Amino acid sequence: MATEQDRTNDGRTGPPPQAVLMPLLWGHPVAHLLRTMLRLGVADRFGDGEATAEEMAAHCGTLPEPTRRMLRALVPLGLVAEVRPDAFRLTPAGALLRADHPESMAATIRVFTTPAMVRAWEHLEDGLRTDGPVFDALLGHDYFTHIRKDPELSAAFNTAMSQTTRATAEVLPGHYAFGRFGTLVDVGGGDGTLLAAVLAAHPGLRGILYDSAAGLAEAAPRLERAGVADRCALETGDFFVSAPAGGDAYLLKSVLHDWTDERCGVILDGIRRVVPDDGRLLIVEPVLPAPGSAPAGGDPGPYLSDLTMMLALGGRERTAEDFAALCAASGFRLTSVTTLPAPSTFSLVEAVPV
Numbered sequence: 284m285a286t287e288q289d290r291t292n293d294g295r296t297g298p299p300p301q302a303v304l305m306p307l308l309w310g311h312p313v314a315h316l317l318r319t320m321l322r323l324g325v326a327d328r329f330g331d332g333e334a335t336a337e338e339m340a341a342h343c344g345t346l347p348e349p350t351r352r353m354l355r356a357l358v359p360l361g362l363v364a365e366v367r368p369d370a371f372r373l374t375p376a377g378a379l380l381r382a383d384h385p386e387s388m389a390a391t392i393r394v395f396t397t398p399a400m401v402r403a404w405e406h407l408e409d410g411l412r413t414d415g416p417v418f419d420a421l422l423g424h425d426y427f428t429h430i431r432k433d434p435e436l437s438a439a440f441n442t443a444m445s446q447t448t449r450a451t452a453e454v455l456p457g458h459y460a461f462g463r464f465g466t467l468v469d470v471g472g473g474d475g476t477l478l479a480a481v482l483a484a485h486p487g488l489r490g491i492l493y494d495s496a497a498g499l500a501e502a503a504p505r506l507e508r509a510g511v512a513d514r515c516a517l518e519t520g521d522f523f524v525s526a527p528a529g530g531d532a533y534l535l536k537s538v539l540h541d542w543t544d545e546r547c548g549v550i551l552d553g554i555r556r557v558v559p560d561d562g563r564l565l566i567v568e569p570v571l572p573a574p575g576s577a578p579a580g581g582d583p584g585p586y587l588s589d590l591t592m593m594l595a596l597g598g599r600e601r602t603a604e605d606f607a608a609l610c611a612a613s614g615f616r617l618t619s620v621t622t623l624p625a626p627s628t629f630s631l632v633e634a635v636p637v
């Protein structure tokens with residue numbers, strides 16, 4: 284016999300439609316709540332301990348009663364637990380909002396909830412009508428210019444990229460035969476989190492970390508901490524102008540999704556000019572199912588990232604077919620697409636020069 288739940292889901296199992304919809308309605312307030320927590324240093328004040336609303340208010344410079352209301356709202360969101368009446372502490376998820384947590388996500392949340400990013404999403408309708416970035420119209424310059432004009436935001440962006448790259452850095456070095464190469468170039472490699480992990484796992488390999496000056500600002504200490512600084516050169520440049528010569532393999536992680544096909548073509552052409560005939564192009568990004576090949580579903584992250592890239596820079600997340608076409612247009616042949624193991628949610632796309 285069909286239950287009420289079956290009927291409301293048109294025969295499929297799952298929560299009732301209202302229970303699906305209502306949490307989505309609160310997405311925007313929750314994002315602001317997270318941002319405000321970070322601005323006020325709520326998670327850092329908790330640390331490993333407890334705090335009352337009054338103690339937290341004294342730290343934040345806010346009023347006790349509204350602060351109590353904020354802490355209460357964080358309980359059902361799974362970020363804070365009320366361990367006794369008016370004694371709160373962080374849950375394991377809330378602890379990731381601490382700046383000093385080894386798996387901190389604080390910078391990522393800060394960067395993706397900046398007022399400029401929120402404004403960009405307010406203009407989603409414009410983006411849908413133009414398939415283009417809205418940042419230029421809103422701010423008079425593109426997303427990277429916006430970030431790089433503000434040194435604090437720029438450092439937070441580099442840290443955010445490192446935080447979101449950690450999961451892939453855990454699994455990529457053991458997933459691909461990097462040991463056969465002499466030099467790996469990470470193009471747009473940011474602070475070097477991924478390259479450092481690959482170099483640490485392959486002691487015979489050398490690296491070139493290539494990015495803008497602002498992108499490389501946090502790289503030297505990162506490579507030092509990983510113990511690979513002596514095998515990794517830092518090279519400042521513009522990947523729309525050229526890529527460093529001397530690599531056997533060229534890595535692009537979370538770079539192509541920022542850009543239109545045309546701009547990706549310029550980056551790939553630059554790599555094609557310097558990659559040796561037996562070299563490799565390695566793209567690490569989420570790979571979407573081709574429209575019509577499999578229903579979109581599962582983790583909404585790549586689809587929301589797809590729209591974020593459109594709004595920020597006119598970029599997109601891509602299917603395997605999209606990557607094959609991009610590669611072909613710049614003189615590469617796609618040879619494989621493999622899903623990386625958890626905790627990464629990305630795939631490795633390999634291509635060879637033709």
Ligand SMILES: C[S@@+](CC[C@H](N)C(=O)[O-])C[C@H]1O[C@@H](n2cnc3c(N)ncnc32)[C@H](O)[C@@H]1O
Nearest residue numbers: 444448471472473494495498520521522536537
């Ligand atoms: C989305 S981040 C990815 C960083 C890193 N690959 C990762 O996955 O953690 C894109 C990178 O491209 C760099 N970038 C943007 N425009 C660039 C340009 N014109 N030339 C060189 N690097 C650039 C940024 O500084 C940033 O580090």
